[in-house]
Structure formats: C-alpha cells, structure tokens
Amino acid sequence: MSQYLLSVYYVEGEETPTADEIEVIYADVDTLNKKMMDRGTWVFGGGLHTPENATVVRAEGGEILTTDGPFPEAKEQIGGFWVIEAKDLDEALDWAGQATVACRGPVEVRPFQDEEGA
Amino acid sequence: MATLVRRFGDIELAEEAVQEAFVEAVRRWPEAGIPPSPAGWIITTAKNRAIDRLRRESIRQERHEQAHQLVGEDESAEIEIVDDDQLRLIFTCCHPALAPEAQVALTLRLIGGLQTPEIARAFLTSESTMAQRLVRAKRKIKNANIPYRIPSDAELPNRLRPVLSVVYLIFNEGYVATSGPELARVDLALEAIRLARLLRDLMPDEPEAAGLLALMLLNESRRKARTDSEGCLVTLRDQDRSTWDRELIREGHEVVRGCIRRNQPGPYQLQAAIAAVHADAGSADETDWDQIVTIYDQLSVMAPTPVVRLNRAIAIAETGDVEGALNILDGLDLDGYHLYHATYADLLERLGRIEDAADSYARALDLTTNEAERAHLERREQRARGGA
Numbered sequence: 169m170s171q172y173l174l175s176v177y178y179v180e181g182e183e184t185p186t187a188d189e190i191e192v193i194y195a196d197v198d199t200l201n202k203k204m205m206d207r208g209t210w211v212f213g214g215g216l217h218t219p220e221n222a223t224v225v226r227a228e229g230g231e232i233l234t235t236d237g238p239f240p241e242a243k244e245q246i247g248g249f250w251v252i253e254a255k256d257l258d259e260a261l262d263w264a265g266q267a268t269v270a271c272r273g274p275v276e277v278r279p280f281q282d283e284e285g286a
Numbered sequence: 287m288a289t290l291v292r293r294f295g296d297i298e299l300a301e302e303a304v305q306e307a308f309v310e311a312v313r314r315w316p317e318a319g320i321p322p323s324p325a326g327w328i329i330t331t332a333k334n335r336a337i338d339r340l341r342r343e344s345i346r347q348e349r350h351e352q353a354h355q356l357v358g359e360d361e362s363a364e365i366e367i368v369d370d371d372q373l374r375l376i377f378t379c380c381h382p383a384l385a386p387e388a389q390v391a392l393t394l395r396l397i398g399g400l401q402t403p404e405i406a407r408a409f410l411t412s413e414s415t416m417a418q419r420l421v422r423a424k425r426k427i428k429n430a431n432i433p434y435r436i437p438s439d440a441e442l443p444n445r446l447r448p449v450l451s452v453v454y455l456i457f458n459e460g461y462v463a464t465s466g467p468e469l470a471r472v473d474l475a476l477e478a479i480r481l482a483r484l485l486r487d488l489m490p491d492e493p494e495a496a497g498l499l500a501l502m503l504l505n506e507s508r509r510k511a512r513t514d515s516e517g518c519l520v521t522l523r524d525q526d527r528s529t530w531d532r533e534l535i536r537e538g539h540e541v542v543r544g545c546i547r548r549n550q551p552g553p554y555q556l557q558a559a560i561a562a563v564h565a566d567a568g569s570a571d572e573t574d575w576d577q578i579v580t581i582y583d584q585l586s587v588m589a590p591t592p593v594v595r596l597n598r599a600i601a602i603a604e605t606g607d608v609e610g611a612l613n614i615l616d617g618l619d620l621d622g623y624h625l626y627h628a629t630y631a632d633l634l635e636r637l638g639r640i641e642d643a644a645d646s647y648a649r650a651l652d653l654t655t656n657e658a659e660r661a662h663l664e665r666r667e668q669r670a671r672g673g674a
Contacts, residue, residue: 279430279431
C-alpha cells in the first residue's frame with residue numbers, strides 16, 4: 169500500500185461557485201468521503217480556509233519570521249486535500265477522478281515517500 | 287503480487303542486476319531449481335529478460351531450445367508468460383501519468399532494447415536530455431507506484447493510443463536505422479510488427495491498431511527492394527517491385543479492406559491506405575498519385591503535422607506540380623530533418639536548379655546518420671555538383 173496526497177486546486181479570480189453550487193459540492197464531497205472511509209482508503213482530509221487566512225513562518229538569519237500568507241504568489245491555490253491509502257497509482261488516480269468531479273477543480277496526486285525512505 | 291508490483295518500480299535496480307542475476311541464475315538453476323516466486327523477484331525478472339533476449343536474438347527454434355535448457359523441460363509455461371509480460375511492460379511504459387516523450391523513450395529502451403544514444407537520435411535530441419528523461423520516468427514509476435498490469439477493458443481505448451505511437455516509432459527505428467551501415471535493423475521492425483499483432487488481437491474492435499499493423503506490413507513488404515546488392519539505398523521510384531513480399535502485401539491489403547469496411551478512419555489507417563495504393567502499382571509510373579494526394583488531404587486534417595505536409599508535398603510533386611510542392615516546403619519548419627532537405631534538393635534538381643540542389647543535399651548530409659542513406663545522398667550531391 170502507498171499513501172498519496174490529493175490536493176484540490178482552484179484558480180483565484182476565476183468564477184466562484186454560487187451558494188447553491190457550494191452546497192452541492194459539499195454534499196458530493198461528503199458522499200466521497202464516506203465511500204473512502206468505507207473502503208479503508210481515507211487517512212485524513214478536509215477543506216481549507218481561503219489563502220488570505222494563511223500565515224507563513226520561516227527561519228532566516230537565526231530568527232523565526234512570521235508574515236501574512238499565502239506562501240506561493242501564484243493564482244493557483246490549494247483549496248483542500250485528502251491523504252489516502254491506495255494499492256498503486258491507478259487506484260489513487262481512480263479516487264482522484266472522483267475527487268475532481270466532486271470538487272469541480274483539478275486534483276494533483278503526489279505520492280508520499282515511504283517511511284523506509286525507499 | 288503487491289511485492290512484485292512494488293519491487294517492479296525498481297526498474298533501474300533490475301536493469302543493473304540483470305547481468306549479474308542472469309549469470310547467478312544460470313549457475314543456480316541446474317542445482318537448486320527455480321526459486322519460489324515472490325522472493326526471487328529480481329531473478330525471475332532477469333530470467334524473463336534473459337528468455338526475452340534469447341527470443342529476440344536468435345531464430346525461433348534456437349530460442350526455444352536455449353530457453354528450455356535454461357528453464358528446464360517442465361517450465362515451458364514460462365516462455366508463454368513472456369508475451370503477457372511484454373504487454374504489461376508496454377502498457378506500463380506508456381502509462382498516461384508519464385509524459386508522452388517519456389513513454390516513447392521508455393518503451394524503446396525496455397521493450398525495443400535500444401541504447402540511449404540511439405533513442406536520442408531517433409528524437410533529434412541530445413543524449414543527455416534523453417538520459418535524463420529515462421531516469422526521471424523510471425523514478426516516477428517507482429516513486430508513484432505505477433502498477434505493472436494490462437489495463438481493464440474500460441481503460442483500454444485511452445491507454446492504447448500512446449502504445450500505438452510508440453510501436454510505430456520502434457518500427458521506424460527498425461525500418462531506417464538512425465546509425466550504422468545497415469539501412470534497416472530488421473529485428474526491430476519485426477518486433478514492432480509482432481507487438482502490433484498482439485495489440486490487434488487484444489483489441490480486435492480498435493481500427494487504428496489494425497491500421498498500424500497494415501501500415502507496417504506494407505512498408506515491410508518493400509524491405510528487400512530498398513537496398514541493392516551492395517547495400518545502397520534504392521528509392522521507391524527505382525525499386526524492383528518483383529522483390530516486394532507478396533504475402534505481406536496480401537495480408538496488408540486484407541487488413542486495410544477490413545478497416546475501410548468499418549469506416550472509422552484514423553491516421554494509421556489512412557497511411558496504410560496510401561501504402562496500399564503504392565503496393566497496387568505494378569511500376570512507379572502506374573502509381574495513382576492523385577488518389578494518394580486525396581488521402582493525404584484527409585490525413586492533413588486529422589494529423590496536421592509538418593512531416594505529413596512534407597509527404598503530401600512529395601505526392602503533389604509526383605502529380606506534376608513541382609513548383610507547388612516546393613512552395614509547400616518553403617512554409618515548413620523542418621530544418622533539423624534530413625529528409626526535408628533531401629526532398630528540397632530533389633525538387634530543386636527537377637526544376638533545373640542544380641547548384642542549389644547540391645547545397646541542399648549537403649545540408650541533408652549534415653543531418654543524416656544512417657550510412658546507407660548517407661551514401662545515397664553523397665552520390666546525389668556529387669552528381670549535382672558535377673552537372674552544375
């Protein structure tokens with residue numbers, strides 16, 4: 169079994185969903201979450217507050233600096249994520265396919281490094 | 287199975303271990319017998335690779351004899367596994383999670399057995415770029431845990447497309463080797479045909495798989511005619527058509543007819559149809575070039591690449607419009623492609639612009655690595671310089 173991070177992206181400035189649409193998205197994501205939990209796929213996940221709510225902390229010149237976020241200056245930002253367990257990439261991609269439909273946004277699938285560091 | 291899948295990600299390790307494992311395995315088997323499957327994965331792979339290599343390197347009968355010796359009489363089932371393993375391997379190499387260039391490079395490396403420099407030349411890129419591409423692709427297969435399996439029926443149509451283009455590239459490497467004195471590396475072309483047959487059998491309802499097979503069969507039918515007794519290149523115009531392989535042509539035509547009946551045209555099927563028109567002509571003069579231009583018109587819509595437009599221009603020149611063909615070439619960006627300059631030179635010669643033609647032949651030579659092609663272009667250049 170391998171673990172994968174499924175990050176949901178959205179593009180700032182693009183049309184945001186209406187309140188009704190958001191309700192549908194929540195419902196779809198909820199359904200997907202339950203399905204993942206049933207299958208033993210779910211490890212962790214959730215939706216994030218928007219990037220203006222982020223804070224960046226870094227070590228520089230012996231000091232810990234704290235600034236208003238987000239970290240990347242890009243228009244593409246993470247809206248939420250899942251950590252799942254899947255037997256291989258094809259299975260992870262299958263879940264990501266369901267995720268991208270539920271979230272109405274692209275999903276990046278990135279494998280975790282094995283604990284053994286392999 | 288999971289161990290096998292996870293361990294397969296170690297393609298690099300397997301590659302390095304093949305040599306050692308092979309020697310080790312050959313030493314072990316007569317005494318110890320075949321090791322139990324999951325644990326001895328690298329040995330199993332090396333064994334399959336060894337059998338695979340044997341199958342490629344020698345004729346069928348010898349192959350089976352040698353494989354039997356390695357594997358033992360009661361293990362003949364292993365030889366059949368190699369076919370399935372080839373399919374699994376090619377679908378893994380062509381996984382959509384890999385970049386298209388990586389898919390092709392990996393398949394040429396792991397299925398075609400080409401070395402990195404040869405692959406680089408086929409792509410008109412540098413060796414270091416290609417080496418990087420291969421390393422990154424293998425690393426991704428391992429790190430992302432891309433599984434070693436044949437796609438399910440539902441996935442098959444999408445997964446087949448990159449596989450077909452890779453198989454065609456392997457065929458082209460075999461058809462005109464990018465380096466060395468031989469015009470064609472025959473075993474690669476036959477390997478590509480073998481893979482195409484496998485794919486066609488696996489997907490009998492996929493017309494492009496059949497189209498690719500037909501295209502390659504018809505191209506392969508001309509192999510003997512492409513070189514003369516001294517190994518020099520003979521153009522289509524000058525080929526002795528009595529040496530064309532009639533059986534390959536018969537089979538190619540049959541497959542093309544099946545494709546036409548299905549009426550779901552695609553790029554490979556159209557190219558096969560063009561090859562079929564050539565195969566139909568008893569001599570170069572009897573070639574129905576108008577028909578060929580018509581098919582190229584269709585192909586240019588489906589696959590509007592510079593090379594297709596170049597080939598269409600060649601057909602247009604053959605219908606008599608050499609000026610028109612030259613105008614098309616002027617609009618193409620194919621400066622790194624030796625056949626572009628060779629075509630340009632040929633058209634210039636036909637228009638009487640001999641000195642310019644010689645220069646274009648020289649430019650083509652700068653880019654040509656296959657020695658048989660070089661010899662042919664050198665003769666053309668010398669003839670042009672002599673006449674200027």
